[in-house]
Amino acid sequence: NAGVTQTPKFQVLKTGQSMTLQCAQDMNHEYMSWYRQDPGMGLRLIHYSVGAGITDQGEVPNGYNVSRSTTEDFPLRLLSAAPSQTSVYFCASSYRDRGYGYTFGSGTRLTVV
Amino acid sequence: GDSVTQMEGPVTLSEEAFLTINCTYTATGYPSLFWYVQYPGEGLQLLLKATKADDKGSNKGFEATYRKETTSFHLEKGSVQVSDSAVYFCALSDDKIIFGKGTRLHILP
Numbered sequence: 580n581a582g583v584t585q586t587p588k589f590q591v592l593k594t595g596q597s598m599t600l601q602c603a604q605d606m607n608h609e610y611m612s613w614y615r616q617d618p619g620m621g622l623r624l625i626h627y628s629v630g631a632g633i634t635d636q637g638e639v640p641n642g643y644n645v646s647r648s649t650t651e652d653f654p655l656r657l658l659s660a661a662p663s664q665t666s667v668y669f670c671a672s673s674y675r676d677r678g679y680g681y682t683f684g685s686g687t688r689l690t691v692v
Numbered sequence: 693g694d695s696v697t698q699m700e701g702p703v704t705l706s707e708e709a710f711l712t713i714n715c716t717y718t719a720t721g722y723p724s725l726f727w728y729v730q731y732p733g734e735g736l737q738l739l740l741k742a743t744k745a746d747d748k749g750s751n752k753g754f755e756a757t758y759r760k761e762t763t764s765f766h767l768e769k770g771s772v773q774v775s776d777s778a779v780y781f782c783a784l785s786d787d788k789i790i791f792g793k794g795t796r797l798h799i800l801p
Contacts, residue, residue, distance in 0.1 A: 614791075671789070677723065685735045
């Protein structure tokens with residue numbers, strides 16, 4: 580099993596450009612989440628989903644959109660990139676059992692210039 | 693809302709020293725508690741977990757006990773190694789997972 584796959588691993592965008600960070604899991608996990616990691620800030624939740632067709636906002640949702648049309652995929656869209664969105668982005672997934680624990684992807688390092 | 697507070701780092705220890713990283717939480721329900729570890733340039737890996745009060749999670753010599761009365765889940769290891777150098781995150785899980793800000797650990801040979 581591949582686990583949680585994130586693409587791309589690195590990306591440089593110009594201010595105002597849009598792009599989609601891809602996340603796919605092959606473990607049939609119901610829950611999926613997107614986090615951003617910034618120095619000294621830990622991981623902050625952007626959006627999450629408890630199943631196909633269901634999404635909700637996390638702590639820092641502004642400037643990002645998500646959709647969950649299938650169980651496997653949970654793409655994160657940056658609508659109009661800003662330098663403040665320079666960060667490392669992690670996707671994670673889990674079974675519905677809150678005690679299971681999340682599996683993380685290896686991250687996408689995004690720089691907005 | 694739910695939150696996790698963990699001790700700020702960095703924490704620097706000599707090899708074979710005893711490690712404690714403090715973690716306390718605030719939650720309205722009965723969450724599961726986790727410790728994750730992040731090595732440089734990598735994603736987070738689940739280190740250990742506990743799903744109910746008084747449970748002890750353990751893995752790779754690390755331990756943590758779910759203390760409901762003190763709302764704590766402190767991470768301990770009796771003898772650290774250089775290879776334990778990493779960032780450690782305490783977390784709680786309800787329908788989403790909430791992380792602390794992380795504690796960077798440096799182990800000196």
